[in-house]
Amino acid sequence: MTQPIDTAHLWMPFTANRQFKQKPRMLVAASGMHYTSDDGRQILDGTAGLWCVNAGHCHPKITEAIRRQAGEMDFAPMFQMGHPAAFESATALAAIAPEGLNRVFFCNDGSEGVDTALKIAIAWQRMRGDTLRTRLIGRERAYHGVGFGGIAVGGIAGNRKHFGPTLASVDHLRHPLDIGRNAFSRGLPDHGAEIADEFEQRLLALHDPATVAALIVEPVQGSTGVILPPKGYLQKLRAICDKHGILLIFDEVITGFGRLGAPFAADYFGVVPDMIVCAKGLTNAAVPMGAVIVRQDIHDDFMRASAEGAIEFYHGYTYSGHPLAAAAMVATMGVYRDEQVFERAAAMAPYFEDAAHSLRGLPWVKDVRNLGLICGIELEPVPGKPTARAFDAFLKCFWDKGVLIRTTGDIIALSPPLIIDRAQVDQLFGAIADVLKAQSAAPQTMESTV
Numbered sequence: 001m002t003q004p005i006d007t008a009h010l011w012m013p014f015t016a017n018r019q020f021k022q023k024p025r026m027l028v029a030a031s032g033m034h035y036t037s038d039d040g041r042q043i044l045d046g047t048a049g050l051w052c053v054n055a056g057h058c059h060p061k062i063t064e065a066i067r068r069q070a071g072e073m074d075f076a077p078m079f080q081m082g083h084p085a086a087f088e089s090a091t092a093l094a095a096i097a098p099e100g101l102n103r104v105f106f107c108n109d110g111s112e113g114v115d116t117a118l119k120i121a122i123a124w125q126r127m128r129g130d131t132l133r134t135r136l137i138g139r140e141r142a143y144h145g146v147g148f149g150g151i152a153v154g155g156i157a158g159n160r161k162h163f164g165p166t167l168a169s170v171d172h173l174r175h176p177l178d179i180g181r182n183a184f185s186r187g188l189p190d191h192g193a194e195i196a197d198e199f200e201q202r203l204l205a206l207h208d209p210a211t212v213a214a215l216i217v218e219p220v221q222g223s224t225g226v227i228l229p230p231k232g233y234l235q236k237l238r239a240i241c242d243k244h245g246i247l248l249i250f251d252e253v254i255t256g257f258g259r260l261g262a263p264f265a266a267d268y269f270g271v272v273p274d275m276i277v278c279a280k281g282l283t284n285a286a287v288p289m290g291a292v293i294v295r296q297d298i299h300d301d302f303m304r305a306s307a308e309g310a311i312e313f314y315h316g317y318t319y320s321g322h323p324l325a326a327a328a329m330v331a332t333m334g335v336y337r338d339e340q341v342f343e344r345a346a347a348m349a350p351y352f353e354d355a356a357h358s359l360r361g362l363p364w365v366k367d368v369r370n371l372g373l374i375c376g377i378e379l380e381p382v383p384g385k386p387t388a389r390a391f392d393a394f395l396k397c398f399w400d401k402g403v404l405i406r407t408t409g410d411i412i413a414l415s416p417p418l419i420i421d422r423a424q425v426d427q428l429f430g431a432i433a434d435v436l437k438a439q440s441a442a443p444q445t446m447e448s449t450v
């Protein structure tokens with residue numbers, strides 16, 4: 001028999017540590033659409049890990065590229081030095097980015113990508129003589145990672161309240177979730193585009209547009225429970241930014257690389273931002289990597305503004321463009337292209353939508369919202385026990401149904417690998433339906449979670 005694992009020393013991220021350690025949920029292997037748990041069960045991955053394994057787990061071509069690179073050159077500095085794979089990967093990324101966005105700054109994850117983009121925005125405005133433009137605008141319920149920049153523009157109270165004032169000069173736009181008017185919308189909600197007008201009418205009127213450097217938004221808010229942009233909403237934000245010289249940053253950490261059936265949400269919506277932050281699916285999550293894809297003229301302004309021989313942007317990470325990440329990334333782009341992974345997602349989206357909306361009418365389900373291969377299922381909370389209902393469903397899906405889902409508050413958020421097939425879509429939503437029915441038939445069996 002294998003030794004039980006000592007769980008005492010690891011302080012787990014975004015986890016109820018004490019509860020987890022009483023009954024650990026351990027994953028030990030992965031392939032394609034499945035994990036293997038330590039008790040030998042196959043677990044259907046309804047969340048692509050954490051919205052990141054878009055091409056499915058342990059893709060042999062990606063694994064092989066990492067193995068080859070690890071044997072050839074483990075690390076090379078990118079400060080005043082270079083290595084071919086980093087340049088090759090930037091070229092590969094620029095090739096699938098929206099037109100005009102073709103300069104790439106590498107980092108290690110989404111949080112660093114957000115901080116990098118915010119710094120580029122403020123530095124660029126200053127470089128052009130707009131020294132007053134230091135204000136950053138985010139949105140309520142936004143998730144932009146956990147750096148101080150990211151939590152400042154982010155809008156999840158729990159992620160902010162313990163950490164002091166974060167950045168000065170930040171404000172937030174109201175989020176567009178409106179279940180009252182949009183419940184059970186299929187795809188983009190009809191109502192709420194006018195909330196974008198508040199950016200101009202309230203925030204810019206209050207602060208003076210001449211003080212605002214950038215607006216950052218997730219085209220689809222994911223971590224906070226799937227909040228979709230109402231029809232026309234992102235277009236309005238783009239127009240307001242253009243009118244007032246404000247940079248628009250799309251945080252595409254979860255929407256990048258095919259989640260909506262197009263390379264980026266920018267392509268899906270036909271709204272091109274000035275910078276895109278991406279990570280996760282960038283390497284199919286096999287090696288950590290993040291990137292900011294920047295409009296060429298913004299990059300070129302940095303090049304022009306400094307004396308020849310000077311460093312143009314005082315920013316970077318030891319592991320920017322790490323060889324293993326770069327190799328994984330080039331291989332991942334090849335897999336996405338050769339196996340038409342984004343096209344597969346687009347083709348599966350209508351079936352996924354139907355399956356998602358088949359949950360309508362089940363106990364506790366107060367909204368279902370979906371786009372591409374994203375779905376949010378919002379549940380009525382247990383009175384006085386917020387989060388308990390959804391978390392119980394998560395536990396039962398894992399232990400009883402062999403299905404991995406993710407929850408935030410009382411919302412189930414689904415984001416499977418983009419290679420999911422119809423039978424697996426049925427299994428995923430079938431498991432959730434069974435669990436909700438069982439909860440309703442025998443509420444006393446709910447595992448206590450709060």
Ligand SMILES: Cc1ncc(COP(=O)(O)O)c(C=O)c1O
Pocket residue numbers: 108109110111112114143144145146218222223251252253254279280
């Ligand atoms: C929209 C968005 N931005 C940023 C991040 C942070 O990424 P990371 O956890 O890689 O730092 C996430 C993570 O889920 C995200 O969803």
